[in-house]
Amino acid sequence: MSLRWQAALLDPLMAGGWAVVHCRQQFLLDGNGALFPRDWLKRLDLPLLSEQGLGHFDGEPVFLFELDFPADVPGARWQGLRQFMQEDDRDLFRLLGYATQIGTWVSQHRFCGSCGSPMQARAGERAMYCPACGVQHYPRLSPSMIVLVTRGDELLLARSPRFAPGVYSTLAGYVEPGESVEQCVAREVREEVGVAIHAPQYIASQGWPFPHSLMLGFHAEYAGGDIVLQPEEIEDARWFAIDNLPALPARQSIARYLIELYLSRRLGHPEPVLPG
Numbered sequence: 001m002s003l004r005w006q007a008a009l010l011d012p013l014m015a016g017g018w019a020v021v022h023c024r025q026q027f028l029l030d031g032n033g034a035l036f037p038r039d040w041l042k043r044l045d046l047p048l049l050s051e052q053g054l055g056h057f058d059g060e061p062v063f064l065f066e067l068d069f070p071a072d073v074p075g076a077r078w079q080g081l082r083q084f085m086q087e088d089d090r091d092l093f094r095l096l097g098y099a100t101q102i103g104t105w106v107s108q109h110r111f112c113g114s115c116g117s118p119m120q121a122r123a124g125e126r127a128m129y130c131p132a133c134g135v136q137h138y139p140r141l142s143p144s145m146i147v148l149v150t151r152g153d154e155l156l157l158a159r160s161p162r163f164a165p166g167v168y169s170t171l172a173g174y175v176e177p178g179e180s181v182e183q184c185v186a187r188e189v190r191e192e193v194g195v196a197i198h199a200p201q202y203i204a205s206q207g208w209p210f211p212h213s214l215m216l217g218f219h220a221e222y223a224g225g226d227i228v229l230q231p232e233e234i235e236d237a238r239w240f241a242i243d244n245l246p247a248l249p250a251r252q253s254i255a256r257y258l259i260e261l262y263l264s265r266r267l268g269h270p271e272p273v274l275p276g
């Protein structure tokens, strides 16, 4: 993993440094990029909900300004996190992915869910703390499985109504309380497309900040059953021949990686690299 971006706890009382400005999965951007001189930002009258020290980018301290609403700043505009993902700078995307998860978590934990008192950021660790009743919250992470199901030279790919037209992907879903990831893989495949699989094999993982998933990637061989769609989630699902694939998900996704890894092994090509 590259060293340009490193998360760290920084004290917001320190002066100087750089800052990113976030609101609802969007970041402020101008001709110099998404990092702004922090002291300059402080002189603007921004609707600040919280300021957090994030870590170091190219060795420089970086802070987060989490806003209540996407305020207008002259000479700057707002850009969504997905757009940053599609651009070339992986390290910047990792920084912004972290920033969006911390900012969203902090803004959604301003009050204690147990007693309603205002929460405080805890010194020395990334946690929100209720001084009245002692409840403590850490950044939210949702374990999710993602699986490529195959049958020889055929790949089972599906599309959700949310996807861009024509794009088909691997199956994914959130782990439920009490189940193992392997049980989740079998359950989600059964629920979403109605087929049975053999024991899934773990391949790799990816942090996915849309909005706070940890994707655990698997491969599974088809074991039986015909495709039956889960109508609320899956618009279409089909077996695609290895040499006749549809449009695939973004290159930066583990979905794409699982597909390309299978193709490379099947066809004897060099293996793809999982984007960090």
Ligand SMILES: NC(=O)c1ccc[n+]([C@@H]2O[C@H](COP(=O)([O-])OP(=O)(O)OC[C@H]3O[C@@H](n4cnc5c(N)ncnc54)[C@H](O)[C@@H]3O)[C@@H](O)[C@H]2O)c1
Residues within 6 Å of the ligand: 142, 144, 146, 169, 172, 173, 174, 175, 188, 206, 208, 210, 211, 212, 213, 215, 233, 249, 253, 254, 255, 256
């Ligand atoms: N990186 C990738 O390649 C990739 C590809 C596909 C999906 N994903 C991600 O996988 C995650 C799960 O995929 P999905 O949308 O198919 O999930 P899913 O099949 O479990 O269904 C989504 C539904 O689950 C419910 N839900 C939302 N948040 C939840 C939570 N934290 N725990 C339990 N249930 C929740 C909601 O009703 C939502 O409509 C999403 O974050 C998605 O963005 C990543």
Ligand SMILES: [Mg+2]
Residues within 6 Å of the ligand: 171, 172, 173, 192, 233
């Ligand atoms: Mg799903």
Ligand SMILES: [Zn+2]
Residues within 6 Å of the ligand: 112, 113, 114, 115, 116, 117, 130, 131, 132, 133, 134, 135
């Ligand atoms: Zn409380």
